[in-house]
Amino acid sequence: MPAKPLSIWHPFTQDALDPQPLHIERGEGVYLYTRDGRKLLDAISSWWVNLHGHAHPLIVEAIAEQARKLEHVIFAGFTHDAAEELGWRLRRILPQPLEHIFFSDDGSTAVEVALKMALQFWRNLGKQRKNKFVALEHAYHGDTVGAMSVGANSDFVAAFQELRFAVWRVPSAHCFRCPVGKRRATCDIDCAGPLARLLEERHDDIAAVIVEPLLQGAGGMIVHPVEFLERIRKLCTQYDVLLIADEVLTGFGRCGRMFACDLAGIVPDVMCLSKGLTGGFLPLAATLCTTSVRETFCSRDRSRTFFHGHSYTASPLGCAAAIASLKIFDSExxxxxxxxxxxxxxxxxxxxxxxxxxxxxxxxxxxxxxxxxxxxxxxxxxxxxxxxxxxxxxxxxxxxxxxxxxxxxxxxxxxxxxxxxxxxxxxxxxxxxxxxxxxxxx
Ligand SMILES: Cc1ncc(COP(=O)(O)O)c(C=O)c1O
Structure with missing residues (x-):
């Protein structure tokens, strides 16, 4: 045996300043139990993932049962019961036009997939020029390169500036610090003005607008009026630009309805899900899209294939956890x-x-x-x-x-x-x- 184990490098942690990580031995319900015998109430759902409590027995059992049956299979050229059933169950709760699902691993990859899908959608239509993205100020969409690019300029991404592709940024409806100096009681969602002008002038160059619908999480828990999301949807439709809703945080009830988009009564062209998808048990993500997006990829021309995938795409264990989590929405x-x-x-x-x-x-x-x-x-x-x-x-x-x-x-x-x-x-x-x-x- 080596003298010492590997030193583990923790995310978002500055070893020179931060205390040693707390060692958690187990979780149950809302509590996490430390190795030194303390009990912590998890008031942030362990990085915003947990829905029904830690170690919920139904999800535990579903994962164990799935592991006994099929733990993994390549998802190119193969499918399995868990992915198929999850497709059925999500169909019941998602807005009807989102008929197609592409699986990946976490919130960032769900966003990468959405960006690539949007870009290739326009390419498949012969509109290569529509290849720019519009994102909101204060946005956070993850830490991979594409997701970082559409995220806000911040200390988080400063070291990686050279990797980030150029994105047009427009104000978000941060009412407490209104970007256009208005008051919500009397405004007409004037903060959407810059987006309206940008789309009017440059829609021929724009593939998609990406938003965290109604709640910008990591940017400071900024809550938008529903009218802001409604306005964005209208503008995207008017100027023929895709709307990507990143519901990685907001999905599965966080904002009071199953999806934040439901609160505004809008349907995006592409939606990203992860975090709560498995009830917080396993990494799994999904990027949903409409038939008009999907059908541009179906062709006898192989170059139109969506060339994206991950080893653990549609992990049967993740899908089983997600099915169990959705069943809990019905049974509890x-x-x-x-x-x-x-x-x-x-x-x-x-x-x-x-x-x-x-x-x-x-x-x-x-x-x-x-x-x-x-x-x-x-x-x-x-x-x-x-x-x-x-x-x-x-x-x-x-x-x-x-x-x-x-x-x-x-x-x-x-x-x-x-x-x-x-x-x-x-x-x-x-x-x-x-x-x-x-x-x-x-
Ligand atoms: C809105 C949103 N999108 C994407 C992500 C990235 O998800 P992940 O950390 O699973 O890659 C996050 C993570 O907090 C998020 O809040």
């Missing part, structure tokens, strides 16, 4: 649980909004975010590690995005547990100046 009162979370956000969010440390409260569905006042905003805010440590000490996993604290719980969280999370946040607010000062003194 999932949307009633979601309604309880929404109700508590509705009660407690406005109370926190009155706290002098709070600049803005944003809520949608199961997600509640507080932007805190600080001289040091942004992802690298010194408040972040101080708050993170404070919450962990109190037994709650909350991972602020800079000065934005948010709750995004598994749906099985009880009212009592959610109130506890709010109490811990309220306590942290009273101690924010203290926390910041303490950190600065380190």
């Amino acid at each position: 009162p999932v949307f009633e649980r979601i309604a309880v979370i929404e109700k508590i956000h509705g009660q407690r969010g406005p109370v926190l909004a009155r706290h002098p440390a709070v600049a803005d409260v944003r809520t949608i569905g199961t997600v509640m975010a507080l932007e805190l006042k600080t001289d040091d905003p942004g992802y690298f805010s010194e408040l972040r590690p101080a708050l993170y440590d404070f919450y962990l000490d109190k037994g709650v996993l909350l991972r602020p995005l800079g000065n934005v604290v948010y709750i995004l719980p598994p749906y099985v969280i009880t009212a009592e547990q959610l109130h506890c999370v709010y109490d811990v946040i309220a306590e942290s607010l009273d101690r924010v100046p203290w926390l910041a000062a303490q950190r600065a003194g380190h």
Whole structure:
């Protein structure tokens, strides 16, 4: 045996500053149990993936059963029961026009697939010139190169600037910092003006507009009015540009309906799903598209084939987990649980909004975010590690995005547990100046 195991390199972690990772031995329901005997309430669904609680027995059993039957098979030239059944089940919940599914592995690959699909769609139609993308400011779509390109310019991507392809960026409906200086009560979604002008002038060059519908997650939990998404849909249709909805975070009930697009009553041309797709158990992703997109790829001309795939495409284990997760939507009162979370956000969010440390409260569905006042905003805010440590000490996993604290719980969280999370946040607010000062003194 070697003297030491490999040193494990953790994501988004600065070893020179951050504490050692916490060792989790097991999870159950909303709780994670550490090796040193502590119990943490997971208030962020473990990177926004978990829906029905950790180690939900139905999903555990479905994965085990699938593993006994077929753990993997190449998906080019082959198919299997789990993928077929998942296709049926997703068909029941997705907007009707999204009739085709392409599997991949995670949120970033779902986005890569969507971008490549959009580009090749226009190429297949002989419109090679339509090869540019439009993305929103504050966007986050993942860490692979295409996904990083359509993501916002930020410290996250600065080191990789040379790899990123050029993208046109337009304002997002960040009402708290309205990009066009309006107020929501009296505006006419004027922030969509730059997109309208860009599409009018350059639609012949544009393949697609990509958005995180209604909720920009990693960019700071920015909630958009539904009218903004409706307007984008109308503009894309008017100017013959594809609309890609990245529902990697928002899908499967996070925003209160199965998909955020449902809240705005719109259907995108392409939709990306991952995270909650398997209930948070296994990496699996899907990129959905309409028949008008799909049919341009079907031809006796092999060069029109969609040349994209991954070794684990449509992993039978992932598909089995996803089927089990969707069955839980039928067998357990999932949307009633979601309604309880929404109700508590509705009660407690406005109370926190009155706290002098709070600049803005944003809520949608199961997600509640507080932007805190600080001289040091942004992802690298010194408040972040101080708050993170404070919450962990109190037994709650909350991972602020800079000065934005948010709750995004598994749906099985009880009212009592959610109130506890709010109490811990309220306590942290009273101690924010203290926390910041303490950190600065380190
Ligand atoms: C909206 C959105 N798209 C894509 C991704 C990337 O997903 P993954 O981390 O699974 O690659 C994320 C991750 O947070 C996301 O929030």
